[in-house]
Amino acid sequence: MPSAQSIHGDTVRDELILEHMPLVRYLVARIVPQLPPHLDLQDLTGAAVVGLINAADRFDVNRGVLFKTFAEQHIRGAIIDELRSYDVLSRSMRDKYKRLERQVMILEHQLGRNPTGEEVAQSLGVGLDEYYDLLEDVHVISFISLDDSWDDEEGNTLCLADVLKSDAKSPQQQVIMMQLTEALGQAIDTLPEKERLAVTLYYNEDLNLKEIGETLGVSESRISQILSQAMVRLRGKLKLYKA
Numbered sequence: 001m002p003s004a005q006s007i008h009g010d011t012v013r014d015e016l017i018l019e020h021m022p023l024v025r026y027l028v029a030r031i032v033p034q035l036p037p038h039l040d041l042q043d044l045t046g047a048a049v050v051g052l053i054n055a056a057d058r059f060d061v062n063r064g065v066l067f068k069t070f071a072e073q074h075i076r077g078a079i080i081d082e083l084r085s086y087d088v089l090s091r092s093m094r095d096k097y098k099r100l101e102r103q104v105m106i107l108e109h110q111l112g113r114n115p116t117g118e119e120v121a122q123s124l125g126v127g128l129d130e131y132y133d134l135l136e137d138v139h140v141i142s143f144i145s146l147d148d149s150w151d152d153e154e155g156n157t158l159c160l161a162d163v164l165k166s167d168a169k170s171p172q173q174q175v176i177m178m179q180l181t182e183a184l185g186q187a188i189d190t191l192p193e194k195e196r197l198a199v200t201l202y203y204n205e206d207l208n209l210k211e212i213g214e215t216l217g218v219s220e221s222r223i224s225q226i227l228s229q230a231m232v233r234l235r236g237k238l239k240l241y242k243a
Helices: 004-019 021-034 041-058 067-084 091-111 117-124 128-147 160-165 171-190 193-203 209-216 220-242
Strands: 149-151 157-159
Touching (some): 004 021, 004 041, 021 041, 091 117, 091 220, 128 220, 171 193, 171 220, 193 220, 209 220
16 A cells, blocks of 8 residues: 555656646747658657656755756657657768868867858858758757757756756756856857847747747748757857867
């Protein structure tokens, strides 16, 4: 027969899951516009729900972290794991992304500033239109890589998206975030104006691509390219802290 404490714990767990189901729907809805239409929304949502359940099972109120923050990390991780099983994240696509990221970092080192799209295209030996097509091709990976997380010494997860959203963390994570925030703040400040605004509107104001496009007066497709280019730059900055 289960103890009263066990029953109480199960009740709290179930309440946390039910209360945060809207968070699942919100996070899935945020990533869906970045994905090819053939992907199964039900599978993605199911994976996100599993992430929420795992978060509820592992949550420890004594660690001083809000459950919403803890759950969001687990849900994002589950979504990323599900997406990695799809062809959209094929090896050839990942190789394209790595080549682009590497070239942007090389140019930044050579020029002492963020390279323009034209400069990146020239260094890759492609035309500007072909470069924009490449940004469209890798935009899924650029968004996923932003949400890709790592564990700190206490086993807590942290990712670049957390830094941009400035959620509350454990004391150790707050120190890491202070370092990352300073570096990323400088990086974001050096982004071209439209990239900087797009990143801010997407992560701080929670606007979708269509809304950002309307705000900046460009197409949704162009916003996807702008954000992809910004993510490649910011991801390069993050590598310095994940080595």
